[in-house]
Every structure is written in C-alpha cells, then in structure tokens.
Amino acid sequence: MADQEARPTRERLTVLDRAVQNVLGKGIDRTDGPAKVTGEARYAFEAPADDPLYGCIVTATVGTGTVEQIDTGAAEAVPGVVRVITDDPRFPADMVTSMQAPDAWRLGRDIRFFGQAIGVVVAESWEAACEGAAKVAVRYAPGEGRFDPDLAAPDEETPATAFVPPIAKGDFDAAWDAAAFRYDETFTTPIHFPAAMEPHATLALWRGDDLVIHSSLQSMAGSARAIASALGIDADRVRTFAPFVGGGFGGKTSVGGDAVYAAIAACETGRPVKVVQSRRQIAYGVHHRPATRQRVRIATDKDGHILALGHNSATVQRDGRNFVEPVHFGTIHLYAGDARSLTTSLSRASHPTSGAVRSPGEASGTMAIEVAMDEAAERLGLDPIEFRRRNEPRVSPSNGKPFGTRKLLQCYDEGARMFGWDQRNPKPAQMREGDWLIGMGMAAAVRGNFTVEARATVRLEPDGNATIATDMTDIGTGTYTILMQIVAEALGLPQERVTVEIGDSDLPASAGSGGSFGAGSSTSAAALACERIAQAIAAKMGAGRENLTLQDGHAIAENRRVPLSEILGGEPIEAEGHAKAGEHSQAHVSSSYGAHFAEVAVNAVTGEVRARRMLGVFDVGRVLNRKTARSQLLGGMIWGLGSMLHEDGVIDHRTGQFVNPDFAEYHVAAHADAPPIEVRFIEEIDDLANEAGAKGVGELGNSGSGAAVANAIYNATGVRVRDFPVTLDKLLEGLPAL
Structure with a gap:
C-alpha cells in the first residue's frame, strides 16, 4: 500500500x-x-456573420513529391466561386501551434504527406467551394516516400524533445538473468483519430486592421499569438472566440489550419469567410495518435514480486515534427520493480503529423502493460488482482518520491466486490451460454495529474x-x-x-x-x-x-x-x-487511478465480440460534479472499448493515403456496442494536487479499459491477441470447438 x-x-x-x-x-x-x-x-461554423463566403481547402493527392504547376481555371469557372488562392506563403500545411513556427506551404515546395493543404477555394456557398476545390488541377513531380516505417528498428532513440524521458534504473540485465520468472512479449497498436462530433471549423472576419476568429479550439491561451505569427501581424490585433466546442480529444489543442486559411481568404475578399475541414480532410490536417510497437518484459521472484520491469516502445512521427507519443508514461509509477527500463524510440515516416490524442501515452501504453500483467499473472498462477496487489509500490519505484492520494488498492477491492470477480473462472474458455463463450477481465487505470x-x-x-x-x-x-x-x-x-x-x-x-x-x-x-x-x-x-x-x-x-x-x-x-504548479509538484507524484472490469461474450462460430457489462472504480481526488465526472469517465471507457475492438487507422503503404479516413470505414463504438456501464468513485480530496483538491478525470476512463476488454476476451476464449485491435479474424483460428 x-x-x-x-x-x-x-x-x-x-x-x-x-x-x-x-x-x-x-x-x-x-x-x-x-x-x-x-x-x-453557437459553435464556430454557426457564428453569425453578414454576407459570409465559404472556403474549402485544396489538398495534395500524392504522398510525396513536388508541386510543379497549379491550374485554377476550371475551379474559377464554377458558378459561385469568388477566389482561388494557392500562392500565399503564409498557408499552413497542416497544424499551427503556439509551440512551433507554422509549417507554411509555397509553390514548388515538397509535399510531405498525402492530404497536405496547398490552397483554398472561396465561394458563395460551401457546395460551390467544394466543387471548385475538386477542379483545381495540380501537377506533381513524384517523390520517394516512406509509408511503412519499421518500428522494430526505429530511427532515433528517445529524442530530447520527448515529454517523457527514458528511465533506466538499477541493473536490468542482472535482475532479469537472476529472476525465477521471466515474461517477454511484444504488442502493437494502430493509428487512432481524434474524431470529434464537431468538425474543425473557423469563421474569420476583419474589422479594419483587427481580426476576429471564431474557431473550434480546446485552448484559447496562445491562440491569438499563433494566428498572428502565421499571418505576420501583431498579436494584439487578433481576438479568438470558442464559447462552445463540440468535442476535441486532443485534435483541437492547436489552432487548426482552417483558421489561417479563413483569415487569409477574408482579407483577400473583404468579406467574412467560413472554412470547415471535411471528415476526410481532418484525418490528414489534424494530428492523430501514432501506431506503436511495445515490448514488455516482467521479471519476478518465485512469489511474483517484480524485480525488473521493461516497457520499451517505438512510435512514428513525420519529418519536421518533434512530438513523441509518451507510451511508457503510465508505467513510470504504476508497479514496483527496482530495475527499470522504460523508453520510447522514434521512426520517421511520410505520414501526416502525429500528436496528442486523448490520454496520450496511457491510452496505447496501458493496452500493452495491462494485458502483459494479466498474462504474466496467469503464467505465475496468480489472480490478476493479487499480482497487482503484490506489486503495489509504497513510493514511486522510478524516483522514490511519495504519492499524493493513491487509492488504487481500494479501487481493486471495491471493483472486485461490485463486479462479482470471485465468480470468474480463472481457466479460459470454461463458461458458455449456447454458442457464446463468456469471460471476465480487469485492468488498472492511471493518468498523470498536472x-x-x-x-x-x-x-x-x-x-x-x-x-x-x-x-x-x-x-x-x-x-x-x-x-x-x-x-x-x-x-x-x-x-x-x-x-x-x-x-x-x-x-x-x-x-x-x-x-x-x-x-x-x-x-x-x-x-x-x-x-x-x-x-x-x-x-x-x-x-x-x-x-x-x-x-x-x-x-x-x-x-x-x-x-x-x-x-x-x-x-x-x-x-x-x-x-x-507549486513545490508539491516536485516533491511528490500526483496521479489519478482506477480499476476497470469487463465481461464479454465471444461467439464460438463467428468470433463476434459483445461487451456485456463494464465497471470502473476511480480515485480522482475531489469530485467537482458527480454527473459530469461520471459522463467523462463513461465516455472514456466506451472509447477504450472501441479502441480495443474497432479503431484502426490504416495507411496504404504504396501511396501514404488513409484508406479509412471517415466514419464509414473508421469504426468507432456505436450504441449497440456499448454495454451497461457503471462508474463509481472512491473520493479523497487531494490537498497536495491543487487548491481545488481535484485530480484529472477526462482521460482516466480511456486508460486501461481496452485492456480489461482484451483480458476478458482471453478469459472467454483462451486466445491471446497482442496485435490490436482484437478483431474477429485474429480470434477465429484459435477458438475452441463447440
């Protein structure tokens, strides 16, 4: 404890x-x-404006190459088209952020990824703008792209720009060699899109020399400065508004390229301009969660006490960007083990930009570490909760600092009691209801608090x-x-x-x-x-x-x-x-915690997976509003379920093009997929976290919930999948006969 x-x-x-x-x-x-x-x-695209125009962004149709010529004649001939702008050097290629200089596009510049923005068509209607954008003819000189990076042989060690540095503690190799039990497996996770209900959209209008922006943003601080920097004007001339935002999930933490395109088009035309990215454009123009490859190693003594813990990962980023998915973030303080090797390396690819998506690090990292803990517990002959209990640290195993509030053991106990964990058969593929195999699984949840x-x-x-x-x-x-x-x-x-x-x-x-x-x-x-x-x-x-x-x-x-x-x-x-942040931020470790439980049914004939019920028990410090906190956690748990069963952003390795950039092919959990879900709190005001005594809620539900589902699938079928998501094609061959 x-x-x-x-x-x-x-x-x-x-x-x-x-x-x-x-x-x-x-x-x-x-x-x-x-x-x-x-x-x-009123959301961004709905903000009122007198006599507005509508802009549609023109995007590249090759994965790499150089723009040699742009013919706008056919686009300009479309009824209702007012202006076609393709040569403004201030245009961003994808995202504009307050942390980096804009990645501007200019004629003759290399195309770095499929879907890169190269211009905007402005028209009297959205439909006319889209028709015009489709008729902009671009000639490219083809280039060589790297669309299929080898995550088994990454290009860079953990860069200095990484949010989470590598951790090497103790003599890992010696502890590994001396251990009574050793676990060593590799997991992979795919690309995930931050597909918010409200698309990325902007209304831009000029009032003399001053610019007013209504945009779909998660953060206002720095937004005016970022837009001003992109346009080359003083920041005090820009004011941004986002009173209502229809979801963000990390994709709207930066100012979208639509804001700069709208501002330039409004300046060129002298009228307010509304620009919205289509769902397909969002897949390219908004950062996504990158794919990962994760090797998890767990070495214990004969009683299951961890001696060495390794979580070594590789992820993907395009050239010119320095964000590194912090895959091992959740592992840093979660389990004991004096010898530790936690790293995230980087592979470069001709992909759109990757960035922070809801629960960066933990969302993909817990998919691996929490399945690994379940699998190691079984090999040791231990209940998954007991294995975690034996490796609950007294202080941070990575830096020795004390914890703030940490009610993780209580989350295990309360969750097990409520869920009926004692009714679980630890031997896989033993529970049946007709053609359906029934299983239960659990996982820990963790999210660093700031x-x-x-x-x-x-x-x-x-x-x-x-x-x-x-x-x-x-x-x-x-x-x-x-x-x-x-x-x-x-x-x-x-x-x-x-x-x-x-x-x-x-x-x-x-x-x-x-x-x-x-x-x-x-x-x-x-x-x-x-x-x-x-x-x-x-x-x-x-x-x-x-x-x-x-x-x-x-x-x-x-x-x-x-x-x-x-x-x-x-x-x-x-x-x-x-x-x-005060001195306590440096003196102790602050995190939110929880325990996920899931029950699934897997069809023994088709491999279809149906979640039957889920439970999450959480320690988030002071609960500011029980209804809104529950809603956030419930939504995160559904995303975890969808990530484990459906979500998979697929890139064509020949062209660099996403083959499923919209909701027709990129499958998220629907109402029919979501089972009855319970959310419970174990509340203790964390007076060391901040003046409100509250710890983070929004991303915790997405941390570990998918792993609980994967562990339940294994308990139901005896089939262990480590290449996520767990789709039926990966289950069929190993399913037990009826």
Missing part, C-alpha cells in the same frame, strides 16, 4: 475547506444544457451576484457548470447567482481543456480569487478570515449574519486568482 506516512502534509486550509454552501460535488445539470438543446449555443498555470477573475457585484471570467473552454466536459459550482461554494451563493464567461482570448489566460489538467487548474484559479474576496469581506466585517462563513448570500461572523449586498455598500469586489 502507498506509504501515507511519507506523504507531505498540507500547508494551509483553502476557501473550499471552509465552505458550507453544499453545491460543490453534487451532480448538478449542466448550466449550458438548455442552450445546447434549443440551438441557442497543475498548469491558469488565471481567473471573479467579480462580486454590489447586488451579491458573482461573475467568473477566464479564457477556459468547455468541450462538452462541463466547464461552465463546475466553475459555477466552485464560485457558488466558495462565496456561499445559490448557483443561479453565478455567471460564467469563458472561451474568449481577451479573458484571463487559463490552462485550456486538455491533458486532464483543465478542470483542476481553472477551478484552482477560481478558488484563489474567491479566497481574496472572502478576505476582503472578512475585513469589512472586522472579523478574522478564520471566523468568516459565507452561506446563502450572507456573511456570518462575530455573531452577525449580514447580506453580502449590505456589506458591499454599492461597491463591487474583484480579484484575480493565479494557479500554478
């Missing part, structure tokens, strides 16, 4: 520890829900109402609601008296929605602002802060209960909160 005695102690109470409004944590309905279901909420710099301004008005303003986004996760709950709880206000303003780059810069850090960071900034307001209220009452209680719009101290409007005396109180 984690060594709680070694855990650092808290330094001070926060405003939430003193709060008594009893709003925070409740499963309150989304405050933005009515706007969404009535159509009042506090990212975030600012928020809270204003308590003279009438006792409050407004919180921050450029944070809501990508369907419930940001509007939890920010309202934080302020209502901290200032003792009924929820209807709090207004939330987000999604505007002119507001105080927040962490944005990504990496599971958005909620904890932005609510911490809000809590800090509320604490400053509470201190000001206490001073006005002549009371010490420790003696002040805020409840139901009143301040209570010194045997007095006074309405806030009376205390304010006609003057508002405004304060800014600034959250950032």
